[in-house]
Amino acid sequence: MSVRNLLKGSAGPTDNDSRFLLDVHSRQLPGESTMSRYDESVEVDLVVVGAGAGGSVLAQRLARRGWRVVIIEAGPFWHPDDDWVSDEAGSHGLYWTQNRIIGGSDPIELGKNNSGRGVGGSMVHYAGYTPRFHPSDFATFSRDGVGADWPISYDDLLPHYEQVERELPVAGQNWPWGHPHSYPFSPHPVSEAAGKVWRGARARGIEMRVGPVGIVNGTFGNRPHCIYRGYCLQGCKVNAKASPYVTHLPDALAHAVEIRSGCMASRVELDERGRATGVVYLEEAGGPEHLQRAAFVAIAGYSIETPRLLLSSTSRRFPDGLGNDHDQVGRYVMVQGATQTAGRWPEELRMYKSPPPEISSEDFYETDLSRGFARGFSIQTVSPLPIGWAEHVLADGHWGAALREYMRDYNHWATVGVLNELLAQPENRVTLASQTDQYGLPVARMDYTLCDNDKANIAYSTTVTTDILKAAGAQDVLTIKRFAHLIGGARMGSSPASSVVDANQRLWGVPNLFLADGSVCPTQGSANPALTIMALASRLAARMADGSAMSDDPEARAGRPPRQVANAQE
Amino acid sequence: MLDRDKGEHLPNLRPDRRPPHPSWLPRQRRGTTPQMIGRYPDFDVLDAVDTWDPATKKVVLARLEPAGPLRFFGPEEEPALRALCDVTTAQDREPRVPVAELVDAKLADGELDGFQYADMPDDRDTWHLVLAGLDHSARDRYARSFARCTVEEQQDVVRDLSQGALSGGTWDSLNVRRAWSVCMRAILAGFYSHPWAWNEIGFGGPAYPRGYMRTGPTSVLEPFETPGATAEDAAQAVADNPEVFG
Numbered sequence: 094m095s096v097r098n099l100l101k102g103s104a105g106p107t108d109n110d111s112r113f114l115l116d117v118h119s120r121q122l123p124g125e126s127t128m129s130r131y132d133e134s135v136e137v138d139l140v141v142v143g144a145g146a147g148g149s150v151l152a153q154r155l156a157r158r159g160w161r162v163v164i165i166e167a168g169p170f171w172h173p174d175d176d177w178v179s180d181e182a183g184s185h186g187l188y189w190t191q192n193r194i195i196g197g198s199d200p201i202e203l204g205k206n207n208s209g210r211g212v213g214g215s216m217v218h219y220a221g222y223t224p225r226f227h228p229s230d231f232a233t234f235s236r237d238g239v240g241a242d243w244p245i246s247y248d249d250l251l252p253h254y255e256q257v258e259r260e261l262p263v264a265g266q267n268w269p270w271g272h273p274h275s276y277p278f279s280p281h282p283v284s285e286a287a288g289k290v291w292r293g294a295r296a297r298g299i300e301m302r303v304g305p306v307g308i309v310n311g312t313f314g315n316r317p318h319c320i321y322r323g324y325c326l327q328g329c330k331v332n333a334k335a336s337p338y339v340t341h342l343p344d345a346l347a348h349a350v351e352i353r354s355g356c357m358a359s360r361v362e363l364d365e366r367g368r369a370t371g372v373v374y375l376e377e378a379g380g381p382e383h384l385q386r387a388a389f390v391a392i393a394g395y396s397i398e399t400p401r402l403l404l405s406s407t408s409r410r411f412p413d414g415l416g417n418d419h420d421q422v423g424r425y426v427m428v429q430g431a432t433q434t435a436g437r438w439p440e441e442l443r444m445y446k447s448p449p450p451e452i453s454s455e456d457f458y459e460t461d462l463s464r465g466f467a468r469g470f471s472i473q474t475v476s477p478l479p480i481g482w483a484e485h486v487l488a489d490g491h492w493g494a495a496l497r498e499y500m501r502d503y504n505h506w507a508t509v510g511v512l513n514e515l516l517a518q519p520e521n522r523v524t525l526a527s528q529t530d531q532y533g534l535p536v537a538r539m540d541y542t543l544c545d546n547d548k549a550n551i552a553y554s555t556t557v558t559t560d561i562l563k564a565a566g567a568q569d570v571l572t573i574k575r576f577a578h579l580i581g582g583a584r585m586g587s588s589p590a591s592s593v594v595d596a597n598q599r600l601w602g603v604p605n606l607f608l609a610d611g612s613v614c615p616t617q618g619s620a621n622p623a624l625t626i627m628a629l630a631s632r633l634a635a636r637m638a639d640g641s642a643m644s645d646d647p648e649a650r651a652g653r654p655p656r657q658v659a660n661a662q663e
Numbered sequence: 664m665l666d667r668d669k670g671e672h673l674p675n676l677r678p679d680r681r682p683p684h685p686s687w688l689p690r691q692r693r694g695t696t697p698q699m700i701g702r703y704p705d706f707d708v709l710d711a712v713d714t715w716d717p718a719t720k721k722v723v724l725a726r727l728e729p730a731g732p733l734r735f736f737g738p739e740e741e742p743a744l745r746a747l748c749d750v751t752t753a754q755d756r757e758p759r760v761p762v763a764e765l766v767d768a769k770l771a772d773g774e775l776d777g778f779q780y781a782d783m784p785d786d787r788d789t790w791h792l793v794l795a796g797l798d799h800s801a802r803d804r805y806a807r808s809f810a811r812c813t814v815e816e817q818q819d820v821v822r823d824l825s826q827g828a829l830s831g832g833t834w835d836s837l838n839v840r841r842a843w844s845v846c847m848r849a850i851l852a853g854f855y856s857h858p859w860a861w862n863e864i865g866f867g868g869p870a871y872p873r874g875y876m877r878t879g880p881t882s883v884l885e886p887f888e889t890p891g892a893t894a895e896d897a898a899q900a901v902a903d904n905p906e907v908f909g
């Protein structure tokens with residue numbers, strides 16, 4: 094028995110007391126009323142834009158090292174007992190519903206499907222899957238001739254993956270794919286609906302495993318066990334599901350971080366020497382501009398808002414937007430194909446019980462050229478609630494009486510989804526639109542067009558999931574083609590000509606500005622991104638704390654040639 | 664009687680790919696469903712209200728309050744709006760989920776979805792244009808407004824709307840297929856946010872702080888356990904149960 098198995102469930106994370114700071118009887122992030130407040134004219138050590146996955150981890154880590162940190166967050170400071178509801182339509186306020194323009198040949202529908210707005214960021218209503226990327230994801234260009242190589246490798250993130258997995262904490266079976274590893278918490282029980290998918294996969298020789306999910310399964314400080322109520326995408330009112338709101342921000346507030354919520358960052362201010370002096374923000378539409386001064390600035394607004402903020406921050410030095418000398422800002426934004434296929438059985442399954450994320454497979458993650466395309470996809474169960482199920486039925490072409498008939502059949506269905514790795518392309522990009530938001534700031538426009546490899550991947554994966562359902566005896570099958578997860582848009586790389594930040598996530602051309610969110614990822618693999626975004630922020634924090642992230646040594650900035658950690662399959 | 668277990672009621676499995684007339688369904692005995700039909704005649708999700716948290720209770724029960732009046736749509740648009748909501752959700756008589764009012768409230772409150780297609784106007788403008796377009800197409804085909812058409816005529820127009828196959832009038836300033844998805848997003852979110860619709864489909868509803876304890880019987884074997892011996896032919900059992908032995 095390995096030491097990690099021996100310690101399953103008992104070894105808590107170090108250097109993070111969030112789980113003990115929460116109150117057993119309330120869902121409130123503790124410390125709002127006693128939070129440190131910094132005078133905006135005083136230069137703090139770090140100002141972070143965005144209290145989401147990346148921004149919160151960075152703030153928590155550096156606050157522990159004594160940095161004075163202010164987080165500027167556009168959305169509200171949640172009071173979950175009052176603000177969050179166990180209801181689909183009533184959760185509208187959780188999402189980033191400010192306007193965005195979508196274009197290209199395959200426009201990506203945003204809103205509730207892609208990003209959040211408020212303290213805790215998008216993870217407040219993410220599903221909860223927390224897989225790691227595979228080692229191969231960091232070098233898809235040299236391995237498969239597609240996508241891009243990262244300036245860092247899996248090795249660089251490994252200790253941070255392990256630390257964040259203990260902090261969330263992640264529950265799941267031992268993981269055989271990518272770099273094989275185990276999880277700190279045991280797998281959750283599996284519902285009848287996921288059981289159908291499980292058996293179908295086994296009949297087809299496809300390995301599925303339970304998890305990995307950032308959902309408490311057992312005792313974890315003051316965070317309760319999951320109650321299997323299935324509303325993870327509406328915000329967990331139980332505090333069982335991980336999000337920075339419960340995993341990092343309690344500890345951050347206890348270490349003197351200030352979260353300035355309801356404040357929309359409008360640009361980054363530069364001084365004569367080209368250093369960032371702070372972040373300009375608006376507290377209300379039409380109100381005065383505020384400037385929070387800081388020695389270092391980190392932007393963590395996610396893949397659409399981070400490029401938008403950079404593009405909006407124009408100056409004499411950067412007329413086309415901050416760090417945009419080479420027209421790289423906003424490019425190579427990515428989503429994942431997320432087609433969902435549902436199967437029907439005679440008996441009731443009631444898929445709405447249990448968290449939507451239950452079991453997954455990475456058997457198809459790596460390139461197998463016999464399939465006719467590069468890279469691959471993962472398979473994961475999901476379980477739409479009634480409005481989500483209605484959208485699924487509609488997408489298969491049913492409305493009126495036919496839709497009502499399928500809806501009445503809801504309890505007989507189980508759903509399995511895929512995540513296809515879609516390739517980074519320069520024309521898939523975020524730009525500024527002519528429309529403005531309530532603050533008068535230009536909104537983002539996101540263009541997306543699938544390439545042939547993307548289309549072949551999506552088509553192939555749908556045949557696999559349909560086959561799994563049929564193998565499990567599904568009588569009828571309904572499919573919805575959709576997309577999920579954002580990444581990229583300000584990617585890290587080895588040279589300013591092909592990237593926005595260096596191997597330390599520091600902006601080319603501005604010495605004290607870092608990006609700390611999902612926008613820096615050059616590829617996305619077929620894994621859900623949140624764990625990797627947190628691990629990247631954790632690594633960045635360690636390097637900012639010891640000063641290595643500020644290195645001007647060209648080799649350090651370019652990163653090292655990827656040292657390959659072998660994938661399990663090799 | 665249709666065989667529910669075989670799925671004989673499912674449009675995709677029927678020779679004409681059309682749904683059966685809802686008269687095969689039992690009448691609701693407990694609680695309310697839209698049109699008093701459903702598959703769970705003795706289920707009323709509202710019986711569980713005392714297991715919901717106060718914030719959720721407030722949001723959900725507000726949907727049962729008397730709906731309207733319309734704030735976003737004008738009186739001249741109301742007939743087409745109601746006809747569209749009825750025909751897309753097959754609500755042909757009372758009791759109805761007040762879909763028109765739920766859509767109206769969302770648009771009046773500016774609750775938009777956070778994206779706008781580059782070739783489309785703001786969702787609010789799209790709604791005005793769609794309702795005008797429905798009347799245009801109905802007049803064009805049947806010489807009367809959309810609301811005055813028979814249900815079959817309305818269905819014909821809506822079928823073309825769903826396939827992006829309408830043109831002329833305001834349709835020419837819209838991507839028609841996308842306009843359909845804009846409208847249906849709001850209509851379905853309204854209909855399936857209503858507890859009566861949950862009764863119809865047997866959905867358990869809000870589940871906090873109660874949660875669920877019976878999530879399914881599959882989790883009997885741990886990954887390291889194997890099934891016990893039985894009287895049947897072992898070789899046959901292995902062949903029959905590849906998912907257990909494979």
Ligand SMILES: Cc1cc2nc3c(=O)[nH]c(=O)nc-3n(C[C@H](O)[C@H](O)[C@H](O)COP(=O)(O)OP(=O)(O)OC[C@H]3O[C@@H](n4cnc5c(N)ncnc54)[C@H](O)[C@@H]3O)c2cc1C
Pocket residue numbers: 142143144145146147148165166167168205206207208209210211212213214215216218219220221222223224326356357358359393394395396398399402450578579609610611612621622623624626
């Ligand atoms: C429905 C759904 C399901 C998902 N499921 C999964 C899953 O199962 N597993 C997984 O790994 N991932 C999942 N994701 C994705 C995951 O939540 C995100 O990838 C992750 O949270 C992104 O982290 P981030 O730090 O880059 O940005 P976020 O967490 O989105 O944080 C960005 C924050 O910045 C704020 N902000 C933006 N611009 C400004 C500005 N100008 N001024 C001030 N504040 C600003 C925003 O309000 C937001 O709070 C899901 C997402 C959604 C929407």
Ligand code: SF4
Pocket residue numbers: 308318319320321322323324325326328329330331332333334447448449
């Ligand atoms: S299913 Fe579990 S993790 Fe998801 S919202 Fe409910 S209690 Fe939270």
